[in-house]
Amino acid sequence: MTIQGKTWKFGDHINTDLILPGPVMLMPYDEQPRHVFAANRPGWVDEVGAGDVLIAGRNFGTGSGRPAARSLKVLGLSCLVAESINGLFFRNCVNYGFYAMECPGVSEAFEEGDVAEVDFAAFTVRNARTGQTLQGRTFPDMLLKIIEAGGIYPLMEAEGMLADPNPETA
Amino acid sequence: MGMTMIEKILARSAGLPGVAPGDVVTVNVGTAVVIDQNFMHNRMREPKRVWDADKVVIMLDHIAPADTPMRANIHKAARKFAEKQGIGKFHDVNGGLGICHQLVADYGYALPGSVLACVDSHTCSAGAFNCAARGIGHPEMAWVLATGRTWFPVVETVRYEFVSELPRVLNGKDVILHIANTYGDHAMQNVEFGGPGVAGMSMNMRRTIATMCAEISTEFAVFEADERCIEHVRSQNPDAVFEPQAADPDAVYADVRTVDLGALEPLVAFPDTVVRNSRPVSEAADVRIDQAFIGSCANGTLDDFEVAATVLKGRKIAAGTRLIVTPGSQAVLLEATRRGYVETLLEAGAVVTNSTCGACCGYSNGVLGAGEVCITASTRNFKGRMGSPEASIYLASPATVAASAVRGSIADPREMM
Numbered sequence: 001m002t003i004q005g006k007t008w009k010f011g012d013h014i015n016t017d018l019i020l021p022g023p024v025m026l027m028p029y030d031e032q033p034r035h036v037f038a039a040n041r042p043g044w045v046d047e048v049g050a051g052d053v054l055i056a057g058r059n060f061g062t063g064s065g066r067p068a069a070r071s072l073k074v075l076g077l078s079c080l081v082a083e084s085i086n087g088l089f090f091r092n093c094v095n096y097g098f099y100a101m102e103c104p105g106v107s108e109a110f111e112e113g114d115v116a117e118v119d120f121a122a123f124t125v126r127n128a129r130t131g132q133t134l135q136g137r138t139f140p141d142m143l144l145k146i147i148e149a150g151g152i153y154p155l156m157e158a159e160g161m162l163a164d165p166n167p168e169t170a
Numbered sequence: 171m172g173m174t175m176i177e178k179i180l181a182r183s184a185g186l187p188g189v190a191p192g193d194v195v196t197v198n199v200g201t202a203v204v205i206d207q208n209f210m211h212n213r214m215r216e217p218k219r220v221w222d223a224d225k226v227v228i229m230l231d232h233i234a235p236a237d238t239p240m241r242a243n244i245h246k247a248a249r250k251f252a253e254k255q256g257i258g259k260f261h262d263v264n265g266g267l268g269i270c271h272q273l274v275a276d277y278g279y280a281l282p283g284s285v286l287a288c289v290d291s292h293t294c295s296a297g298a299f300n301c302a303a304r305g306i307g308h309p310e311m312a313w314v315l316a317t318g319r320t321w322f323p324v325v326e327t328v329r330y331e332f333v334s335e336l337p338r339v340l341n342g343k344d345v346i347l348h349i350a351n352t353y354g355d356h357a358m359q360n361v362e363f364g365g366p367g368v369a370g371m372s373m374n375m376r377r378t379i380a381t382m383c384a385e386i387s388t389e390f391a392v393f394e395a396d397e398r399c400i401e402h403v404r405s406q407n408p409d410a411v412f413e414p415q416a417a418d419p420d421a422v423y424a425d426v427r428t429v430d431l432g433a434l435e436p437l438v439a440f441p442d443t444v445v446r447n448s449r450p451v452s453e454a455a456d457v458r459i460d461q462a463f464i465g466s467c468a469n470g471t472l473d474d475f476e477v478a479a480t481v482l483k484g485r486k487i488a489a490g491t492r493l494i495v496t497p498g499s500q501a502v503l504l505e506a507t508r509r510g511y512v513e514t515l516l517e518a519g520a521v522v523t524n525s526t527c528g529a530c531c532g533y534s535n536g537v538l539g540a541g542e543v544c545i546t547a548s549t550r551n552f553k554g555r556m557g558s559p560e561a562s563i564y565l566a567s568p569a570t571v572a573a574s575a576v577r578g579s580i581a582d583p584r585e586m587m
């Protein structure tokens with residue numbers, strides 16, 4: 001799987017409360033992604049386009065177990081490449097079917113707006129402008145398969161493991 | 171090659187002779203903790219059948235009692251799920267109400283040597299009980315409930331050796347702020363705590379430290395199981411079968427760091443993060459506060475009520491300042507009432523609430539407005555965490571928070587204890 005997209009750059013320790021603020025979680029599910037980064041980068045949700053790539057620094061997604069990765073996916077981002085990704089956030093990326101890779105050196109290698117080519121077979125990231133290719137950290141096939149399936153729910157659905165959603169809490 | 175405590179728990183739970191950093195292992199889950207948040211927006215799609223109803227616990231905590239019809243529906247969904255799946259361990263809005271991580275500790279649901287999973291990031295709290303406990307997010311919880319299994323990466327371990335004894339005024343909060351300040355975050359690392367200093371730490375204090383490990387981004391954070399730990403679990407959960415895990419003598423660590431507890435002083439984390447962002451309380455002394463908060467899964471214990479009452483005995487909260495105290499569970503509130511701590515707090519002018527997450531996550535009972543300044547003894551001081559993104563959140567121990575409430579600005583508790 002190779003993803004190509006325009007990049008947006010964020011710094012170190014971008015936390016879940018910036019991605020999805022607490023009070024926003026009480027809003028209807030479909031409205032929540034509209035408030036991503038409202039505190040640190042207001043207006044960004046109107047600029048980001050389908051297929052764009054998020055480049056970030058160290059420990060991206062530190063904080064809560066809330067569905068912040070889902071919000072990034074719903075906004076249309078195709079993947080996340082960060083110096084490092086918080087363990088719980090990475091789990092949520094896998095389980096919501098959002099492609100994510102750790103790649104040391106990625107912050108230096110990209111200026112915002114550069115086009116990235118992210119290869120989830122070789123786990124490499126290439127900057128189309130500079131031609132530089134970086135090696136990311138691999139993860140097992142078992143996890144890649146969950147992402148490719150669109151997350152854990154489609155897999156469980158296919159196995160007949162899930163009950164119908166509760167209309168009262170939708 | 172020897173294994174660390176966490177490696178041994180993971181190996182045991184995976185049915186493997188050994189694991190090493192770099193592995194990704196599939197483990198059996200010993201306890202699965204479901205909370206009200208799971209049912210919100212169907213975040214956790216319900217499995218048709220739970221793998222083992224005896225291993226599942228359900229708790230209403232983030233907003234309980236319900237504050238809106240939406241929350242009432244979330245609670246209804248949780249009750250229905252418990253009934254349908256035959257889950258007996260259900261903490262509803264009654265005497266058993268409390269914040270999930272506090273209840274996991276108090277009811278002995280965290281079994282030494284086993285794996286515990288919950289959606290919430292502060293699940294590492296149960297590491298105080300030698301339990302490999304981790305927040306796993308909502309979709310993964312559905313998988314765990316259906317199969318009783320999940321996966322974890324095995325990462326390198328840092329060991330902290332506690333030596334000497336913590337001065338009486340200090341709290342586990344000061345210990346973890348010191349670690350976060352000195353060593354920064356621990357992303358993609360496990361942390362284990364041991365050494366002679368552990369024996370003098372109450373289970374509540376260990377739990378404050380383990381809970382706060384979410385703030386330094388550890389994968390797992392686990393304490394050695396000593397007699398005090400094992401006795402606690404046995405007394406609260408007499409039927410439980412468990413096998414604590416100690417590190418092998420030749421375990422391999424990324425680093426071993428000694429913390430001299432006796433040399434620590436009260437620290438205050440400045441707004442937005444606790445990572446490399448704390449200073450001695452004296453350096454924050456002129457910061458005026460609007461609100462002081464004691465509560466959350468990290469510091470809503472009986473110990474914390476006791477220390478707050480000690481500071482506030484015969485004193486009053488400063489005019490223009492409010493102190494909100496939220497117990498970790500209704501059982502804590504009951505005992506704090508019996509011992510007279512609640513009366514002391516109320517006489518001083520504090521507002522004592524029911525047990526819930528409340529102000530900690532900016533949902534209820536003390537949400538901050540724009541421009542307000544709060545000092546909190548909860549878990550997390552991210553921008554916007556307790557309400558407005560334009561509020562400033564300082565984070566410290568319950569003693570420091572109580573002293574600050576008296577002064578109306580950040581204060582050193584050593585002057586009042």
Ligand code: SF4
Binds near residue numbers: 465468
């Ligand atoms: S008290 Fe705060 S940190 Fe603890 S579970 Fe509740 S919201 Fe999370």
